Amino acid sequence: MTIKVAIAGARGRLGSAALTAIMSAPNMKVVAALDYKYEGQYLHETEVNNMPGGIPIYTSLENLAAANKPDVMLDLTDPNAVFRNVHDALSLGIRPVVGTSGLSMDNIALLTELAAKNQVGGIIAPNFSIGAVLMMKFSAIAARYLDNVEILEMHHDKKVDAPSGTAVKTAEMIKAVRESHKQGHPDEQEHQVGARGADFDGMKIHSIRLPGLLAHQQVLLGGEGELLTIRHDSFDRSSFMPGILMAIHNVMERQDLVYGLENIID
Structure with missing residues (x-):
């Protein structure tokens, strides 16, 4: 079976890389792009024009779904658009795979309820890198024994949210295995x-934004x-592609x- 995928954010740097990866996968097909502009035009790799033969662009997920019936929506947009995109996808019976950070825990709880109500699968991944996910899992294991933790996350200077979704997810996983306590000197x-x-449950998270960086994180356990x-x-953004393809299959x-x-890695 060929999995039909719509991409929200296909013109971005990560979206462009994902478009190429999905089009190269043997059992997947990109059927449409969701964007905030360029309605009725076509995406040809990184160029948008009126020439048919490319990926059709829609500004409405409802119209996109009616015309193309995607199985999966890959969302790689921005924090301001992601909640509505995922909510609309679940409501339309489209399985969302989300790499956009910025969803609050309240947002995720609402979307989890909607997915269960509609019996539609979805995956929200703060990081699609397999190595990054292993880093988070290893950190949670280590925090059972070394429970004084600081997280240093470093990203490119075009990233708009801080701390990163990966840092927050790491802290959440560590919180689940250690007792909350204030770190450092009591009179600091x-x-x-x-x-x-x-401050996250007594842990400290530090965000660095500099040109030349892509996505990096250190977890320090003292x-x-x-x-x-x-x-x-x-x-390189190619590091995220195996995780994206894995998530599309799994969802x-x-x-x-x-x-x-x-949650989908053994």
């Missing part, structure tokens, strides 16, 4: 606001006389929504 003082980073560092680096077998690629 910040002489510059934000110097100690964001113990008496020792430090464990678990680090992952994505140097076809689901009737629920899962949050985190670690």
Whole structure:
């Protein structure tokens, strides 16, 4: 069976890479693109024009679904659009695979309820890199024994949200296995606001945004006389493609929504 995929955000850097990967997969086909503009035009690789033969572009998911009947919607848009896109997809019976960060836990709870009600599978993945998911899993294992943790995440300077979805997901996984406590000196003082980073259940998260970076994270776990560092680096967007293809395959077998690629990795 050929899986028909619509891509929201196909003109972006990650979206363009995903478009190429899906078109190269033997049992997948990109049938349409969802965008905020260019209604009625066509996407030819990275170029948009009026010449048929490319990927048709829609600004309405409802119209896209009626014309192309996709099995899966891959969302690689931005935090301002993702909730509506996923909500509409679930309502239309389209399985969402989401790589866009910015969904709150309340958003995810609402979408989980909608997926269960409609019996439509979905996957929300803060990071599609298999290596990054393993980094998160290893960090959660280590935090059972070294429970003083700081997370340092580093991304390119075009990333609009901070902290990253990967950092938040890492902190959530660690929170599930350790007792909440305030780290550092009890009388610690910040002489510059934000110097100690964001506080998540007592852990600190630090965000760096610089040109030259893509997606990198270190989890530092401190113990008496020792430090464990678990680090992952994505140097190219190709690192996300195996996870995207895995998620598209997996979501076809689901009737629920899962949050985190670690849930579909043995």
